[in-house]
Amino acid sequence: MTPDLIYGLTGIAVFAIGLVGALCAQDRLRRVLALKLCSVGAGFVLVVAAWRTPPADPDPVPHALVITGIVVMISATAVALALIRRLQTLEAEDDDG
Amino acid sequence: MTIYLYAIATLLLLSILAGLIRVLRGPRPAERMMAAQLFGTAAVAILLILSRIMDSPALLDVAVVFALLAAVTLVAFVVLASRKVS
Amino acid sequence: MTDAATLFDLLLAGSVIALAIASLTVRDMFAAIVLFVIFGLLSALAWVRLSAPDVALAEAAIGTGVTGALLLKTLHHLRYVTGKLGEGQARDLTPIATVPAGVIWANAAFCGMITLGLALAFLGAPQAGPGFDSLVAEAMPASGVDHPVTAVLLNFRAYDTLMEVVVLLAAVIAVWQIERGLSDAPAPALGEVWQGFARLTLPAIVVVGTYLLWKGSEAPGGAFQGGAVLAAVGLLLLLSRIYVPRPAHRGLARWAFVLGTGAFAGVALLVSGGGRVAFEYPAQHAYSLILLIEGLVTISIAVTLAALFHGREPVAAPAPEGRNDT
């Protein structure tokens, strides 16, 4: 039971949980949350792949990739959330008028 | 010493897990925010211990950021949970 | 020794999975977001454990801190719009369509199979297989910086990083485009304690952010983490209404958004020529160029993240229909 094994399987599990959530969530906001979980799961796999048994240093390239992935994900999340807010406003206006 | 520190870190982790019950049960946002605050602090403590275990002072920077963000998130929680239609 | 560490790992991994499930299943959306933030913190801890402090920093600051604030803001907006701002009663704010339980279970079973497949594939893959380690070690002396992750981000794979900043730019343009002068929920009264907090914390945050940026060339840190920490300042200013975006500031904001992308791409182009290709920094200037790019990108990231949090473009006096203005 080395850390890479434990956390690698954790990453896959988190990815799958996010996948179920993204496919079945009934709430728009929660779907975004589920997608974010997926991205963390993918991050786990990359970080685990970069891990080397100490004292060897881990491979820096996957770390850079995960950082890129995190920034890309927040961009996508922000756009999705803006759409949700806008849609809710439009729907509320519709109900009023 | 390492085993000892790992045991302490595990203990702190357990206390986080126990506190989760409060987040799930609520009943009000205030309780959830409190639990979040506890977790932020506990996570900082775990990081401090990990920095000793892994002998990596760089983790202290991570801990600084954790501490800061715990504060900011807490403010966001309170402000956004409590803005009322006045 | 290993047993204690393994116990810690197992417990941490278990908590991460439990939190992931809990944040998707708990009924109250506010609780879901709190759980998600805790999930992010613990994932970051796990990544620290896997010797990836840079990633942990980025995840804690951007993936958890800013994302959590964005989610909360959206939840707040939804509750405000639907007029259900009361505590704890606003559940299932935005139902899409009721999914039959059968479909959910079918999906779950399907995803379970996928998980099983992925887990098998993962177990079959070489443990700590081949990587870039030796290539990076070889190239490090010519990179201009001492921290491998920064060297990868700003030099070896600078093209990826440029495009990542472009994604951020695309996001802020799209968000400004999507939300048009929406009304905002009213400001909270935070009181004096808050003032003291702001006076103490804001300068400290600025210092920490700058420090992270500076430190990035030799230790974990850098443009993205520093930018995210500085964005926290923006978040606090916006939350407390100390700063309220005004239409007059739009021009400046546009420049701030594109500053990082423009400088990054501009430097990449300018160094080419004379036998060099784009992104090939001359060895003697590599350090200063990278620091310059990082500094400007940090400013852009901080402003962009704060703008993503604020959401809409600050437009002039709310027109009745909210269209065709500006």
Added chain:
Amino acid sequence: MMMVDPLILTLFLPLFGAIAAFVLPRAAAWVGLLAVLGTGVAVAALARAVLAEGEVVTQLGGWAPPLGIALRADGLSVAMLAMTAGVGLLVSIGALDALRDLRERQYFWPLWLLLLTGMNGVYLGTDIFNLYVMIEVIALAAVGLTVLSGTKQAVRAGLEYMYASILGALLFLMGVGFVYLQAGRLDFAGLIAVEPSGAMSAALALMVVGLLLKTALFPLHFWLPAAHANATAPASALLSGLVVKAALYIFLRLTTYMPLPDEILVTLIGTLGAGAVLWGGVQALRAERLKLLVAWSTVVQIGLIFIAFARAGQVGLSESWKAAALLILAHGVAKSAMFLAAGRIKDEIGHDRIADLDKSDTRPTLAQFTFALAAISIIGLPPSLGFIGKWTLMEGAMAAGYWHWVAVTMIGTLMSVAYFSRVFAGFLRFDRMRGELAEHKGWALADAAPLTLAIAAISLGLMAAPILSFIELGYPFGAQQ
């Protein structure tokens, strides 16, 4: 400074254009047009280089792959770049006229130029992680364009599109993770060298499903019709004509370097393509609105392209790859013309209900003519480019004895005749129903652009042979036998 690599310019010109268009909102249109024009010139320069050398490679930063990232242009990528630049230029000219709202204008240009940056990046990319970042650039810009009109339907469709896009990209990212786990490198050249294994199969499955979601192959097409039908006309033209092709292109490349491990999977993808042709056809027959019909026809066309792919996988002939490539090009040109024309019709008669296409005081003659021309290419009548593509597909399938694919293609063609006839009927009824009609609003750039595109879609068919031989430059399909 005159010697800047055209490869770099193809990427950086639209990027700088986007930046300039964003900070100078009032001049956005002219800045944008200039940038697209410049990109076109850069692509032409690149095409010359590829003609001379077969392939052009630049290692960015001087770092060789796998550590660094290389850009590579060969016949196929230049053909895609040229299609993108050409269609993009004409859509841009049309947009000068079609977008009257200042707000729409000032956001259309930066988003479209970022989209162009992303697509050019995909066509030149050789690193799968870089491709992941690029498809995210495309996704965010495309969603921004989808909701440009700001209507509730558009925002709702845009949100669905966003969910699908994020999920597709994340599946792709997970696949990248598995590739790294097994191979330790992420460049195309590295992928060829890797032995097949469990992790590689998992990676391929994840990436393929993510790409199929992004390119909207049946049954993962659920997000496409609403998104494409509810966007403003220039945005629809870009989304339908160009954006779905990016993921398709990555799919083609990826399966060249990492062949699908089993024949059954190839057949499965072909079957999904057949499903798209049939289901999309039925939906197009039932569609009540013109733009929705056009959007469903995109689903059909994507299905066709995957049928071509499946046959290529089975027979292993580069001929079928070429059929797929031709269909991609033909659809890009014709579909953007069709969406622009449909938008023009909607503008002039005020709605796009198919049943009432004739109930209007004005007759958008030119737009109707354009629509009909584009339909000729999409249905696949000679001498259009669409015809050549379909013919190449069917000829090969018949020669190899794959009659089921021939049958599906024929049925799809007949169905497309049927659903476009519904539209033509509306066009033709004008004369019957009314005595006098107001003249349409006269010549406009918004008419000229789609007309040029439609004429191109037809006349390019006459140049199919040189196009085909150009696509083969640099052996994009590994056909170096």
Added chain:
Amino acid sequence: MPDLITFISAALIAAGAVFFIAGTVGLLRFPDTYCRLHALTKADGLGLALIALGIALTASSFGEVFRIALIWFFVAVASATGGHLIATHARRVDRAEGKEGS
């Protein structure tokens, strides 16, 4: 001598952990919001202070000590402000709902 320092450090860290656990127990067992808040802000602030002290004792450079102090400072300020904000928030909710805690 180093043994003694190690021992003190270990003891401090253990004491800190105990405070954390006490805080969690309080969060779970105390009857209403305000009690819980009281228990929590005291316990976790003190717990972290002890652990930070324990770690700082074995630090190898002044920079580390400084950063540990900074961490403690941030957490203390955040904890105080957070406690206050949460309390205000809870009180406002109470008022809005009429009375009734928990």
